[in-house]
Amino acid sequence: xxxxxxxxSKIMDGLQCEKRLWMEMHQPEEGEFSEATERLFSTGxxxxxxxxxxxxxxxxxxTGRDLQAAIDKTRELLARPGDVTLFExxxxxxxxxxxxxVLVRKRGRLRLVEVKAAGSVKDHYLQDVAxxxxxxxxxxxxxxxxxxxxIDTSFVYPGKGDYRGLFKLENLTREAKKLQxxxxxxxxxxxxxxxxxxxxxxxxxxxxxPHDCPFIGFCTPQDGPEYPISILPYGGRVxxxxxxxxxxxxxxxxxxxxxxxxxxxxxxxTRSGQFEIDPDVAAAIAxxxxxxxxxxxxxxxxxxxIWPGTRPxxxxxxxxxxxxxxKDGALEHREFLDLSADSPIRRVAESLIxxxxxxxxxxxxxxxxxxxxxxxxxxxxxxxPKLDAIRNRIVxxxxxxxxxxxxxxxxxxxxxxxxxxxxxxxxxxxxxEVQDDELRAARSxxxxxxxxxxxxxxxxxxxxxxxxxIPNSREC
Numbered sequence: 001x002x003x004x005x006x007x008x009s010k011i012m013d014g015l016q017c018e019k020r021l022w023m024e025m026h027q028p029e030e031g032e033f034s035e036a037t038e039r040l041f042s043t044g045x046x047x048x049x050x051x052x053x054x055x056x057x058x059x060x061x062x063t064g065r066d067l068q069a070a071i072d073k074t075r076e077l078l079a080r081p082g083d084v085t086l087f088e089x090x091x092x093x094x095x096x097x098x099x100x101x102v103l104v105r106k107r108g109r110l111r112l113v114e115v116k117a118a119g120s121v122k123d124h125y126l127q128d129v130a131x132x133x134x135x136x137x138x139x140x141x142x143x144x145x146x147x148x149x150x151i152d153t154s155f156v157y158p159g160k161g162d163y164r165g166l167f168k169l170e171n172l173t174r175e176a177k178k179l180q181x182x183x184x185x186x187x188x189x190x191x192x193x194x195x196x197x198x199x200x201x202x203x204x205x206x207x208x209x210p211h212d213c214p215f216i217g218f219c220t221p222q223d224g225p226e227y228p229i230s231i232l233p234y235g236g237r238v239x240x241x242x243x244x245x246x247x248x249x250x251x252x253x254x255x256x257x258x259x260x261x262x263x264x265x266x267x268x269x270t271r272s273g274q275f276e277i278d279p280d281v282a283a284a285i286a287x288x289x290x291x292x293x294x295x296x297x298x299x300x301x302x303x304x305x306i307w308p309g310t311r312p313x314x315x316x317x318x319x320x321x322x323x324x325x326x327k328d329g330a331l332e333h334r335e336f337l338d339l340s341a342d343s344p345i346r347r348v349a350e351s352l353i354x355x356x357x358x359x360x361x362x363x364x365x366x367x368x369x370x371x372x373x374x375x376x377x378x379x380x381x382x383x384x385p386k387l388d389a390i391r392n393r394i395v396x397x398x399x400x401x402x403x404x405x406x407x408x409x410x411x412x413x414x415x416x417x418x419x420x421x422x423x424x425x426x427x428x429x430x431x432x433e434v435q436d437d438e439l440r441a442a443r444s445x446x447x448x449x450x451x452x453x454x455x456x457x458x459x460x461x462x463x464x465x466x467x468x469x470i471p472n473s474r475e476c
Contacts, residue, residue, distance in 0.1 A: 289361070
């Protein structure tokens with residue numbers, strides 16, 4: 001068994017998938033983090049910065065990539081008498097490294113604080129704090145208390161940098177202690193595994209839980225079937241059982257292996273290669289009078305709110321796009337984009353009310369736009385009656401499309417990205433999305449106001465153009 005050095009994060013990766021840990025130790029160059037994972041890293045850094053402000057006088061252990069220097073500095077500061085608060089202190093025990101977010105020593109008692117950007121305690125956090133406890137105790141610094149500090153999503157930012165109430169504290173001391181016998185077993189098992197060949201583990205749900213694995217691309221067969229069984233909507237255990245029984249291509253699955261109506265529908269259309277559409281859908285659409293409006297919001301959200309009245313992770317609209325279709329086929333496009341870097345809420349609401357008229361259906365894809373209108377009404381109570389009137393006119397095209405239409409190339413998804421190419425192949429969804437790098441930078445957490453001011457939206461109103469295609473296409 002090789003004496004591989006491990007860290008808390010590496011052990012956590014191994015608990016998700018042993019193959020992931022093996023790849024990180026032996027072939028790390030094959031990994032590629034998704035944009036979503038990169039955003040999680042950024043969010044975690046921002047949350048950590050704010051959390052530190054609640055521990056005045058804390059000392060940050062910043063030694064760059066020199067981990068031994070971090071361990072030595074931690075040991076040096078803890079050797080001094082008196083109370084002390086450390087940020088990112090480093091500890092090592094039996095070849096396992098752990099860095100705590102916050103360690104507080106007060107009147108000789110140690111308190112370990114792990115900071116998370118999530119809005120609740122996740123199951124894998126228990127393993128996380130258990131590993132830290134094991135390392136600290138083994139290094140001679142046993143915490144008397146283990147706390148998890150996570151975001152309170154009900155917190156409403158009052159402004160002026162006042163983040164009191166942003167975090168909730170959960171005492172996980174008992175949970176961390178319960179897992180102490182498991183930690184050395186995990187370590188021995190992983191070191192034994194790392195000394196052998198790459199584990200043979202097929203892709204599955206574990207590739208995304210609790211985090212997206214950076215080696216998904218490496219593990220995904222390049223010559224896999226065009227219609228894998230994984231396209232079954234919310235397949236879960238059904239897909240796992242089919243995979244265990246040797247099925248890979250959905251078209252090879254016997255009909256009697258499927259029981260859900262939606263699974264049978266996807267299976268049937270995939271095998272036939274022909275789309276299916278409810279013949280009554282045209283009449284259902286014709287019931288909606290003109291003018292017809294097609295609404296799309298663009299939103300931004302922050303783990304740490306920056307605008308008064310908003311909550312952590314709350315979607316805040318900063319742009320809307322509205323296509324207006326007249327009975328004679330004439331099409332008008334109206335839009336609003338806030339570039340001020342101040343709270344866009346009021347300006348978004350007022351400008352939309354002025355543009356959306358008082359009658360006519362407002363088509364949207366999913367409940368997203370309806371929820372944003374409800375939020376705007378909550379933020380602007382004096383405008384609530386007019387915003388609620390717009391929301392009451394919403395027609396959900398996603399519900400209509402799910403009920404009436406499926407095409408084999410949708411591959412089990414009714415997302416607008418998958419539906420559009422089957423009804424309007426001349427439109428490419430990617431070309432209609434927000435592409436501007438400056439706007440992507442503006443969505444960083446925290447945002448950079450100067451970049452927001454320079455942001456531009458290419459191909460205004462992406463979903464508006466998409467939505468207008470769906471009810472008027474030849475197939476739906």
